Amino acid sequence: MKQFVSFIIKESKHILRDRRTMLILFGMPIVLMLLFGFAITTDVRNVRTVVVASPLSAESRQAVGRLAASEYFTITATVSTPQEAELLIRGQRADMAVVFAPKRGGIQFIVDGSDPNMAQQWTAYAAQVTAGPQSSAVNTKMLYNPQMRSAYNFVPAIMGMLLMLVCAMMTSISIVREKEKGTMEVLLVSPVRPLMVVVAKAVPYLLLAVLILVLILLMARFVLGVPLAGSLFWIVAVSILYILLALSLGLLISSLAQTQLVALLLSAMVLLMPVVMLSGMLFPVESMPQVLRWVSAIVPPRYYISAMRKLMIMGVGIREVAREVLILMLMVIVLLTIALKKFNTRLE
Amino acid sequence: MIRYLIQKEFLQIRRNAFLPRLIVMFPVVVMCIMPWVMSMEVRNIRVCVVDNDRTTHSQRLVHQIAASDYFIFTGRKPSYRAALAEVESGESDVILEIREGRYLIAANAVNGTKGSIGSAYLSQIVSGAAEGASPPALSSSLILYNKHQNYKLYMIPALFAIIMMMMTGFLPTLNIVGEKEAGTIEQINVTPVRKWAFILAKLIPYWLIALFVITVSLLLAWAVYGITCAGPLVWVYVLAMLLALFFSSLGLIISNYSDTMQQAIFVMWFFVVCILLLSGLFTPTRSMPEWARLTTYANPMHYFIDAIRTVFIRGGGFAAIAHQLLALLGIGLFMACWAVRSYKKNGG
Amino acid sequence: MNIIEVNGVSKHFGRVTALENVSLSISRGEVFGIIGPDGAGKTTLYRILCTLLIPETGRATVEGFDTVSQMKKIRRRLGYMPGRFSLYQDLTVEENLKFFATLFGTSVEAGYDSIKAIYRQIERFRNRKAGALSGGMKQKLALCCALVHSPSVLLLDEPTTGVDPVSRKEFWEMLASLRERGITIVASTPYLDEVRQCDRVAFLEQGRIRGTGTPENILSEFKDIFNPPPLSLCKTGMPTSADDNIAASSASHAGEDAPVIEVSHLVKTFGNFRAVDDISFSVRQGEIFGFLGANGAGKTTAMHMLTGLNQPTSGSGRVAGFDIRTEYEQIKRHIGYMSQRFSLYEDLTVSENIRLFAGIYGMKSEEITVKSRELLRRLKFEDHKDDLVKSLPLGWKQKLAFSVAIFHEPGVVFLDEPTGGVDPATRRQFWELIYDAARRGITVFVTTHYMDEAEYCNRISIMVDGKISAIGTPAELKQRFQQPDMDSVFTYLARRAKRSSD
Incomplete structure (x- = not known):
């Protein structure tokens, strides 16, 4: 036990003394949370709009007035022909043009379609705004995220990414570093059980990950105003399950890699890329081709992020995320077994 | 050199x-x-319908939704509450409730883009079907590039x-x-x-x-x-x-x-x-x-x-x-x- | 019963044979030496003994326990110090020691007696991080860590490579006291004086045991490797170290007696620490100047200032006619440099390395082709010119690195411990190259821990605690301090200085 404690102390010292890495480890969550919370939004806002009309009818003047008053659109210019408007759009000085064609009595929107999503949203919003208040048979209600803030969507994703990064990457690198420096030889030859070496390596990173988890949750709640709708107990419990999963992945990588560089590349390519790309963090899984959807089925953060979105944002009970939790548990068991089997008590 | x-x-x-x-x-x-x-394209949005009217009109609407590229029809639910449970467990993204000729669209807006685009598409279909050949579309859009x-x-x-x-x-x-x-x-x-x-x-x-x-x-x-x-x-x-x-x-x-x-x-x-x-x-x-x-x-x-x-x-x-x-x-x-x-x- | 028994052990890595049918037996309480060139399979043998590797054929036992099936029992009884520094660079000296003590289930206090002789020397740095220690001090700390739990068998893989003579002596004195306590010691070493202190030695070459016996028997049986005839200096027309007319003789090459390196009152401080403390000396053209000193005495720092890698805090100096403060880029054009381990790109071939460095010094392409062919012939490397440098034995790498460092005919060449870790015959060949260069008028500035090499120098200086405490020809120094050989001169000076600094 004494050995175990001194092991953990030693490991913590390594972490604490590497100031730059520490700074990144804690700076990263804060910066990412702020960026995703405030800066990275897909909200429709400040769309630069050009009005095309030779003589403006009273009706169209009203429509323009409504556009200018809305927070979505900014009228930047008024030109007389659609061609002029198009030039402005190509020169990146406008995003959208509103053409009032008095003959047909309709409105045409010319949008920069480079970003299809935004183009669609702009036209939808513009149509709504110009049409003015009218009673419709259709009533739309946005559940869980009435203001449609991107932060609600991104916070669980950031948690999935950061916890994976901290646990898997840092653990694997710190184990491989000992291999590379030759200290692993001494540790293995010592009477300490190899399993203990590994567990002691993982404990400080587990604590670090929990610390980061707390930091993220606090920031999400009090800085970004993202609700923690579900039970805090289950949020933390599922997160710890996920941290364990990430630690076993790190362990597995460390037994495959011989040098820090390989460990780094392995964790970057095998972990980080799929996490960012295939977990549904930024890009919805449903829109991918079938093959990629199958691949994403084995990416652990996918389940974690999905579970977190449900627990944190939608505020559902643990029963609704039972499937995700079960899959995560299964993954932990499988990965941990493989990792421990693979862990070499010798050099080969 | x-x-x-x-x-x-x-x-x-x-x-x-x-x-x-x-x-x-x-x-x-x-x-x-x-x-x-x-791709942040919004596709394969899963819709479940709560049809309280059970008229031929609502039947046709459901067919239209199921036929659309954007939507996957996940089934009818007897009540809004049952449909909400469906959303909470992640089986559906959008609920369409039909009651006495009026329509309620409730979208899961955790992912704001998906929620807003999905509900916009759905309301297009719904209002198209509801109003039949009533007033011609007020606006049209031209997408550039x-x-x-x-x-x-x-x-x-x-x-x-x-x-x-x-x-x-x-x-x-x-x-x-x-x-x-x-x-x-x-x-x-x-x-x-x-x-x-x-x-x-x-x-x-x-x-x-x-x-x-x-x-x-x-x-x-x-x-x-x-x-x-x-x-x-x-x-x-x-x-x-x-x-x-x-x-x-x-x-x-x-x-x-x-x-x-x-x-x-x-x-x-x-x-x-x-x-x-x-x-x-x-x-x-x-x-x-x-x-x-x-x-x-x-x-x-x-x-x-x-x-x-x-x-x-x-x-x-x-x-x-x-x-x-x-x-x-x-x-x-x-x-x-x-x-x-x-x-x-x-x-x- | 023998404490270590190795029977017919073989081990291959891919196509490389590391060990081939090796058999050994070591009895309890013995100091057993394993000697042999770099790449002979020593490290593999150690790793098999301490259960880190599994032999392909044969069987090895330690204290009667099998290395394959009874791993845990062996690991409890073993102390092992790998060849590389097995320390945590970001922990302090004391933290390292404490950690390793706890690891082996003891404490620093309990084990203090067995390490105090060595630990006393580094104790004043106990709050310094291991990464900030000099090479020799790291080695001492690593030793303390391996010894702190007083194991019954101690496996030491080249424990004294890169350690200065005084510390080596202290280390072996300590091993002797451990033996008196009944601890069996297996150590490998490239130093002959250490080989002689073993009870028995085994000579390993290319994975095979060439011979086992008392040091005297082995050293005389393989005397062409371990005891090569000394360089016959007079015959080649070079001034011997004992010769007093070095200046005249080397001046005849240079044409004038201008110093190539001239340094006065050079100081370099890192924070409060005066790494180099007011040194002054000069080196003449064509001279072989030995720059000796204990680990951490400031040799490497001084060398870095002379080669323009670092700026002096105060003082002045000129190398090859240029000021080291302001004209360091010109200096770089006129010198060659070979650092301790890494001078060449390991992932390039022999001829690619030559081409690269020649090209860097602005040599013409045709000139490079002609001269590199000649060089390869002289070194007898023609068959290996397309081999990757990392596949070469250490001794070859060193010879090649030196040849590359003087390929552009610099005025001065700086060598920082160029011959670490190789056997005497290989070192001798290396020194033949040095003499060859000096004969062509290249001034050689060399640091070394081998005192036999010090004897080969025209003039030497001995640096202690940042100061030069003696300078002169080897003969002069021996006479001045009334010591029989350079080894004793060095020990005398280094020990005296330490006493005065305490």
Whole structure:
């Protein structure tokens, strides 16, 4: 036990003394949370709009007035022909043009379609705004995220990414570093059980990950105003399950890699890329081709992020995320077994 | 003299077990998989219907929804509450409740984009079906440049940015820190090699590789997706080289200030994530709050993305991107000067 | 019963034979030496003994326990110090020691007696991080860590490589006291004086045991490797170290008696620490100047200032006619440099390395082709010119690194411990190259821990605690301090200085 404690102390010292890495480890969550919370939004806002009309009818003047008053659109210019408007759009000085064609009595929107999503949203919003208040048979209600803030969507994703990064990457690198420096030889030859070496390596990173988890949750709640709708107990419990999963992945990588560089590349390519790309963090899984959807089925953060979105944002009970939790548990068991089997008590 | 240094770099790249494979595989994987993944297109939205009316009209509506490309009909539910449970367990994204000829659309808006686009589509179908041949659509829209609303076209220029970042940012950074760790840099430092010659010899191979990779990517974009550059191709290359200047300088500055690969990678990663997220590569910069929008004036990636989309998608020429070119050049030169200054052959 | 028994052990890595049918037996309480060139399979043998590797054929036992099936029992009884520094660079000296003590289930206090002789020397640095220690001090700390739990068998893989003579002596004195306590010691070493202190030695070459026996028997049986004839200096027309007319003789090469290196009152401080403390000396053209000193005495720092890798805090100096403060880039054009381990690119071939460095010094392409062919012939490397440097034996790498360092005919060449870790015959060949260079008028500035090499120098200086405490020809120094050989001179000076600094 004494050995175990001194092991953990030693490991913590390594972490604490590497100031730059520490700074990144804690700076990263804060910066990412702020960026995703405030800066990275897909909200429709400040769309630069050009009005095309030779003589403006009273009706169209009203429509323009409504556009200018809305927070979505900014009228930047008024030109007389659609061609002029198009030039402005190509020169990146406008995003959208509103053409009032008095003959047909309709409105045409010319949008920069480079970003299809935004183009669609702009036209939808513009149509709504110009049409003015009218009673419709259709009533739309946005559940869980009435203001449609991107932060609600991104916070669980950031948690999935950061916890994976901290646990898997840092653990694997710190184990491989000992291999590379030759200290692993001494540790293995010592009477300490190899399993203990590994567990002691993982404990400080587990604590670090929990610390980061707390930091993220606090920031999400009090800085970004993202609700923690579900039970805090289950949020933390599922997160710890996920941290364990990430630690076993790190362990597995460390037994495959011989040098820090390989460990780094392995964790970057095998972990980080799929996490960012295939977990549904930024890009919805449903829109991918079938093959990629199958691949994403084995990416652990996918389940974690999905579970977190449900627990944190939608505020559902643990029963609704039972499937995700079960899959995560299964993954932990499988990965941990493989990792421990693979862990070499010798050099080969 | 620089000739020998460049020769050496190429030999080392070729001898490396990993790099040649990376250089060949990277564009292929990026171009063949990423456009499918990096799509924020909203598709396959799962709709469940609570039909309290059970009229032929509502029957027809359900058929229409099921037939649409955007929606997957997941079934009828007896009550709104049952439907909500469906959403909570993640089986459905949108609920359509029909009661006495009025419609309620409740969308899961955890992912705001998906929620708003999904409900907009659905309300289009619903109001179309409800009003039948009543007033003709008041507005029409004309979509410029990306006529088929192809998300891949929007993302491929962004992929060029990511490729340049990897090839000219990360690889040279690893290379220089690697020489630091191996100690060979000490040998170079006692030779009369000029600072800029040593640095240039490190960068030129990666610039050439990046050009090669970009060319391959352009070919793949054409061969796989039938997507070609709308504007003059030369500006794609000019922009790529300017971005390379920035990223390689950034990489050098970081490697000059770090001692280990791990440190360099983490710091680099941190900067890259911030630069990418704030560049407008994924989300429009104009949706950002004021403070975040101000940072984009110093963000070379922002200028690059703006310019390359203008050239590639909108078909703009020199006139349309002159100010971005200038900004990129300015930032690149500033960083390059800093890089050469921070590399010390003669430690304090 | 023998404490270690190795029977017919073989081990291959891919196509490389590391060990081939090796059999050994070591009895309890013995100091057993394993000697042999770099790459002979010593480290593999150690790793098999301490259960880190599994032998392909044969069987090894330690204290009667099998290394394959009874791993845990062996690991409890073993102390092992790998060849590389097995320390945590970011922990302090004391933290390292404490950690390793706890690891082996003891404490620093309990084990203090067995390590105090060595630990006393580094105790004053106990709050310094291990990464900030000099090479020799790291080695001492690593030893303390391996010894702190007083194991019954101690496996030491080249424990004294790169350690100065005084510390080596202290280390072996300590091993002797451990033996008196009944601990069995297996150590490998490239130093002959250490080989002689073993009870028995085994000579390993290319994975095979060439012979086992008392040090005297082995050393005389393989005397062409371990005891090569001394360099016959007079015959080649070179001034011997004992010769008093070195200056005249080397001046005849240079044409004038101008100093190539001239240093006065050079100081370098790192924070409060005066690494180099007011040194002054000069080296003449064509001279072989030995720059000796204990670990951490400031040799490498001084060398870095002379080669323009570092700026002096105060004082002045000129190398090859250029000021070390302002004209260091010109200096770099006129010198060659070979650092301790890494001078060449391991992933380039022999001829590619030659081309690269020649090209860096601005030599013409045709000139490079002609001269490199000649060099390869002289070194007898023609068959290996397309081999990767990392596949070469250490001794070859060193010879090649030196040849590359003087390929552009510099005025001065700086060698920082160029011959660490190789056997005497290989070192002798290396020194033949040095003499060859000196004969062509190249001034050689060399640091070394081998005192037999010190005797080969024209003039030497001995640096202690940042100061030069003696300078002169080897003969002068021996006479001045009334010692029989350079080894004793060094020990005398280094020990005296330490006493005065305490």
